Amino acid sequence: MIERSREVLSDLYPELAVPGGLREALAGEAARTGHGGGPMDPVEGYDPAVAACGTCGETRFAVYATNVEEREFRIEISAESGRPWGAFGSTDDLAVVNAILHAWRDGASIDQLRREWTLLAADPLDAAPPGRVVSTAWRLTLERSPLIRLGDAELAEALYAQPTLRVFFPFPSHGQFSLLTSTRDPFYEEVPRVVPSGDGLWNVVLEWSRWSPEIPSRVLGSRLGAREAAALVAANVPAGSGPAIEGGWPHPAPRHR
Structure with a gap:
């Protein structure tokens, strides 16, 4: 797993440099917008400050803030079968993550989510911002993500x-x-x-x-x-x-x- 410092969190993700990290930041964003929803859980193998996930039946919504070069919230949403593919996205705006998370919690399908938010793609590398496909592939490789060939x-x-x-x-x-x-x-x-x-x-x-x-x-x-x-x-x-x-x-x- 890539080493990351509190200084990086403070610079790129100031809202995460608090107790609870990403989970607390998402809860605060949900409260601010009146979306509500249940608490997010830690992601196994990741620092709780920079990763969070929620489940609904067999589906899973995970968010990662592991990019130490640029501010980026990486989204992974599994399909209803529970398989690791479904929708993937990247944004620097936590409010966008919250909006997609709220729609997912309300039962929106993968297709509906991808129609509403064009930043979502069917492949994690297709979801990488322009100019960052290689760095995203390396990050997923080093994090041992099951989404790509390892x-x-x-x-x-x-x-x-x-x-x-x-x-x-x-x-x-x-x-x-x-x-x-x-x-x-x-x-x-x-x-x-x-x-x-x-x-x-x-x-x-x-x-x-x-x-x-x-x-x-x-x-x-x-x-x-x-x-x-x-x-x-x-x-x-x-x-x-x-x-x-x-x-x-x-x-x-x-x-x-």
Whole structure:
């Protein structure tokens, strides 16, 4: 879980820097608007100051204030089946969160909520504000959110610890961990990927790509720990690479960025 300080709360989320944090702030907003409603609960694995959730039958409404770079209340609403997908949103306005929460408590369906508030989307990354898809993907990855594909936790943290790599889109799949230069298909992969070698160790591999057919696949390092692998990836980022663009990589791929 990402470390966060009381100073960050005071600067970005002043209403949360009080006993009760986000839950108390939501209760106060509901009282101010006359919406009422029951109390929110803590979210397992999160600091109670920055996360809160409510349930109604099999549905769940959760709010997170875990972005330490910008003020952002991230909303997750499960579908009636209780599955983790439904509606996702992002806003810097606690009053908007309160309004959506009130409508949900009044029985509004996922479709109704998405029609009323266009900030809500069917996918958590689609709900990320423009320019913040990559940072949202990293945050969800590090928070071990079940909403996106997750790779090895230790490796993810090691890769993120390398500032050079944070600008790429994290894409774990089938045990491997790729860092992509586009956030949607067609994906562009110009950075070496990390693949398991067994016993919790990793190989760093530069994969052949249809975007760069003149560069052959080759292994850059074998049987490395997570930190060693991440450092080797960072040392082999091609000059001029990144940051990742939001959307698919334009076709045909340019020779140089």
